Amino acid sequence: MSPNHKLVTVDTLDEKVLGDLLSLESVAVRVPEFYDAMYCKALADLLYQEIDDTAGAGIYESNIDSFWNVTQDPGRRERYLASTLPLLNRMRRLSAPHPSPVDHLRVALDESWPGGSTLMTLNGSKMPLGITRVWRTGSEGLPHQDVLRREFDDPMAHSLLGQLGVNIYLDTADEGGELEVWDHVISDEEYQGMADKYPGSYGYPRDILPEESVLISPEPGDLILINAACAHAIRKITAGRRITVSGFVGNYGTDLPLRCWS
Numbered sequence: 001m002s003p004n005h006k007l008v009t010v011d012t013l014d015e016k017v018l019g020d021l022l023s024l025e026s027v028a029v030r031v032p033e034f035y036d037a038m039y040c041k042a043l044a045d046l047l048y049q050e051i052d053d054t055a056g057a058g059i060y061e062s063n064i065d066s067f068w069n070v071t072q073d074p075g076r077r078e079r080y081l082a083s084t085l086p087l088l089n090r091m092r093r094l095s096a097p098h099p100s101p102v103d104h105l106r107v108a109l110d111e112s113w114p115g116g117s118t119l120m121t122l123n124g125s126k127m128p129l130g131i132t133r134v135w136r137t138g139s140e141g142l143p144h145q146d147v148l149r150r151e152f153d154d155p156m157a158h159s160l161l162g163q164l165g166v167n168i169y170l171d172t173a174d175e176g177g178e179l180e181v182w183d184h185v186i187s188d189e190e191y192q193g194m195a196d197k198y199p200g201s202y203g204y205p206r207d208i209l210p211e212e213s214v215l216i217s218p219e220p221g222d223l224i225l226i227n228a229a230c231a232h233a234i235r236k237i238t239a240g241r242r243i244t245v246s247g248f249v250g251n252y253g254t255d256l257p258l259r260c261w262s
């Protein structure tokens, strides 16, 4: 059966929508026009300019390291942790006079979850939220999962009850670049047997996944949340480029704050 019923479209987030996603009643939640499309365009133009000036290589180009890039390197981890407030402030500056999409997301999560929402901390330091990722023509994200405890052997990772991937789409590809989500979790036990083949839970072959998936063509302004334990991929961009503001949301239980990072 097609898993399309596992994509939920809502006007606003609330406890039930987030709870259903965490319990895999759904695999993805879309909030259309979460951030005004005109604001998206203005912000995307500024971000493209900045990233073009400082481009690096990789499956996508981004302004800061993702946490999984820094887990093995104390120096890089320090730089990552030092980037938190500058990153938030930069997004506010670039968005002005409109609200920052990251702040908008943080407030929406805080107001929709009984325990509220805050930034993830590591040894008392706040972790950055709101990495910007540019995906250019020809790039793609292979099927993968995002499971912090597989990357980082720390109580803060092991006590997570669930992890969501959250993206605000500021600009979307002309062709391709869809987000594909499978209603399928590769368990830690299954992953153990193949961790050396797919480091970082990245690059699963499609033939180990169900034939049917949820395929989402994001529109500028969309907020899309996925249960990051489900295998997911970004289809190859065949025309144009896309830019997202991206992060993760960790669940420690209904009465505790959600914890956000990138």
Ligand SMILES: O=C(O)CCC(=O)C(=O)O
Residues within 6 Å of the ligand: 141, 146, 165, 166, 167, 178, 179, 228, 232, 234, 244, 246, 247
């Ligand atoms: O850019 C996207 O559509 C999804 C990126 C992703 O893999 C994630 O947010 O976990």
Ligand SMILES: [Fe+2]
Residues within 6 Å of the ligand: 144, 145, 146, 165, 228, 232
């Ligand atoms: Fe992901």
